[in-house]
Amino acid sequence: MLPFCPGCSNRLIMEEGQHCHHFACNTGPYVNNITCKVTTRKYPKLKELDDMLGRVAAWKNVNSTAEPCPKCEHPWVYIMWLKTHSTDKPMTTFYKCCNARCVHCWRD
Structure with missing residues (x-):
């Protein structure tokens, strides 16, 4: 999932802060703190x-x-x-x- 800025619709970049990571907009002031750990893994079924x-x-x-x-x-x-x-x-x-x-x- 790629997060987008609600103001300008640009893709948000992930930045590392002092206490947490957050998504930030390159062109505007929008910042979205990451409050929980999100991980997903998909293991494809191998073909016989x-x-x-x-x-x-x-x-x-x-x-x-x-x-x-x-x-x-x-x-x-x-x-x-x-x-x-x-x-x-x-x-x-x-x-x-x-x-x-x-x-x-x-x-x-």
């Missing part, structure tokens, strides 16, 4: 790897390869290559465990 790749539909008709899953050690995994960076960077390799109970996803 399947969300980024298009959920279950993205893994249809992909190849599988003989590579062990690092979580359950199943010997086969699905493999998919996607371009996630600019054109001069190599493609990113995504893996998903073939074991229906594990379905661990990771990238290389």
